[in-house]
Amino acid sequence: MTTLTFDSLNPATGAIVGSHPKHTADAVHEAVGRAEQAAAWWAALAPAERRTRLLDYKAVLTQHLRELAGLVQEETGKPAGDAALEIVLAVNHLDWAARNAAKVLGRRRVSTGMIGVNLAATLEYLPLGVVAVIGPWNYPVFTPMGSIAYALAAGNAIVFKPSELTPGVGVRLAELFKESVPEQPVFQTVTGLGETGAALAADPRVRKVAFTGSTATAKRVMAACAENLTPLVAECGGKDAFIVDADADLQAAADACLWGAMSNAGQTCAGVERVYVVDSVYETFMRELSERVTKVKAGEDYGPITMPGQVDIIKRHIDDATKSGRVVTGGPDSVRGAYVDPVIVEDVPEDSPSVREETFGPTITVRRTRDAQEALELANASAYGLGGTIFARDRRRATELARMMRTGMTAINSVISFAGVPALPFGGVGDSGFGRIHGADGLREFARPKAISRQRFALPGMNLTSFTRGPEELERLIRLVTFLHGRRKR
Template sequence: MESIQKTVSPVDGSIYVERELASGDQVDKTLLRALSAQEQWRSLPLEERVALCSRAVDCFVDNKDQIADEITWQMGRPIQFSGGEVSGFEERARFMLDAASSALKPIVLPKRRGFDRYIKREPLGVVLVIAPWNYPYLTAVNSIVPALVAGNAVIIKHSAQTPLCAERMVEAFLKAGVPEGVFQFLHMSHEETRHLIQSGGVRHVAFTGSVPAGKEIEKAAAGQFISVGLELGGKDPAYIREDADLDVAVESVLDGVFFNSGQSCCGIERIYVHQSIYDDFLKRAETFVNQYKLGPAHNPETTLGPMVRTSAAEFVRQQVAEAVEQGAQKLINEKKFPQSNSGTPYLAPQLLVNVNHSMRIMHEESFGPVAGIMKVSSDEEAMKLMNDSDFGLTAAIYTQDLEKGVELGDQIETGTFFINRCDYLDPSLAWTGVKQSGRGCTLSELGFEAVTRPKSYHVKQV
């Protein structure tokens, strides 16, 4: 089995990082260090854990320029946007640090016949975070900070595409004074990851990735009686009602389609437009998309970078070609994006019309810079189509009738519902999904529930 992990940069095809994969013995020793360190870590007052983690965030942000550059080379995000990942990391971390005292405080019940009754939130022990490459810090921070603040030890295994992200986070926490063993990283094979989950020492797994990989995580955890949080795929829809502000809708929805080259779990992949404004929407959409500048991610003028690897781009090309064979039409002239070439990760942005739900492009996750657009005649038709999916991560409606928008939102099977925006995480709101988008919850005060367990106290006064 290959013992060296190589990260090929989508920017130029070069090997950007090489790391030796951990052996079974190294994995076991890392787990033992975590188990030992966690006992002392949990005994620290909450205020001290918060202060150390806050200092770690400072150390992380101080390294923003290097981190942003590494993101660009590892996964291909345009350099002008990569620094936003660091800012987003800080925003979410600060929120969860501020929320910890409220989220973790004991629940004290009214006194009853000489009894004191209350519920404490206990740390689980060791939390394994398995993080993806597409938002390598934003996804990881959702679980790491609440887990650490709650008194757990954390081991992070990052994607083979973004190994430096795990290293940079751990470096920042060690520099801030978090004790060794409390937060560690491992570069592991799938086999060693499965071994760690089944070791008996891990009490929670936080995974972000594909549906097939999520199923493998569940299989590995079966019979261990541990909790698993899964943020999986999406095929997120947006509905443009006839009363929508088209200027707002076009810019917002298309940014939701194409930001990060469409490689977002909550990116918009299906657009439904009321027939009365359909033609106007298409004209504006075509103009908007043609403004993108596809090119190497390290070029400051690039607004649309390569996909993470050539195979991912070829998958989207196949989806598009199949849809066209079935009658779909391309709205965007790909010749306007000369960097886009078959056999490379550089892919032109595309919008498809004359599509329907029999096409893969409308029901299979694309995870690339493409979306299908369908004309609808009513709210009822839009709701039916939006719910016709195996996924349910986010959904958006664009309307000036907010009351009606909320009423329609109540009918949509989704974890997060937006009106007049999309593709955004507010750390004060719970981040969750339904159907094949996964299960569990991160962010908000509710996110602390995944990394703690309730412990009830029933004290009789004598």
């Protein structure tokens, strides 16, 4: 029987990078079966042994960093430096997950309180089993490894379905893992189109799905998961806002804003798409931004649009913005095949598609605001809520604005910096999804809490969970609870 294949292409040149099988539902079923057996073996290893294997995998990835970055560059078109940077970040997260899993997830005693004075209680987090990871193409190492590394550290086996645009990267990640864990298929990659991912999400033996992609696709994945009550962690992109307060370092703000919006051709889920600048510094900020953007070139500083269909969305948003707003740089002619030159447009109405919908391209809209409070209100008036940025010198004020921003993460006087801190959870609210990867929350996301209580001794005259309980025992309980909790505090 002939195995159907598909090609991955270099979006910058159109050249074929590699051919990969379109794994059928039966092939996915077999992979999950292998993973189920491997999961039992992996979970049975001592946490210290898993830690050693994962740290060895970290070393293997580091040794192959240049090779892997070259493959990322070929399949996405991004510059080699950007490809290397995302692998460095992934390695850093893998290191943190391996070193902290036992401390975060291991068994610990918890207080039983006065009512449970005769009990001992413990809490630990146990592996789920098989975790399915459905990854994106924009950061084909860093983003899926944010789920893969933490799920592996929590003791699970992985079946990874990479984007059909970057299958070679996903295959290579699993191949390199075998150098550290050759005994069992703890980490497998299946390749294919949407049907392959759907078969993986629908398999009842998968205990959790980690998905990164569009909100629309997340809803379809969630529907497939619902058939088996399979839990889902979903990261669905954003429309992130960048607020510049009156006391901001405007040079630093302009520099960060431009990089956050244009790096990776704007194909960053937590990238800058909307900018709100307080009136008193607006003109100065715009001069800084306008001067800097002239030095940023598509094809040099960032690569092509990786997914061909995204170009139509970007063009539609540019057309909309330039008709209703004032062009600072770029315009409809900025779309040149797979490449899009930087586009900055001022005063675009807040109900425009270019402000409301995720663009995922090297474009930003900029708006003048009365003050930071108005900027915050506009930033929060979005269905999305992934990340955001505040630039302000007053640390207390900046922190207050960051806390009130309706996002899962906010960076102050930096851009997207939260993604590089392994101890911080990554995820959003609203149409940006739910659940968290990274950090202690990311480890617990791929584990199940196990609570155990043990009676150490019987309480004399207080056997409350028995049909032999008398009214005297209940009265003693009521008196105890009244003593402990009956005093009002004002």
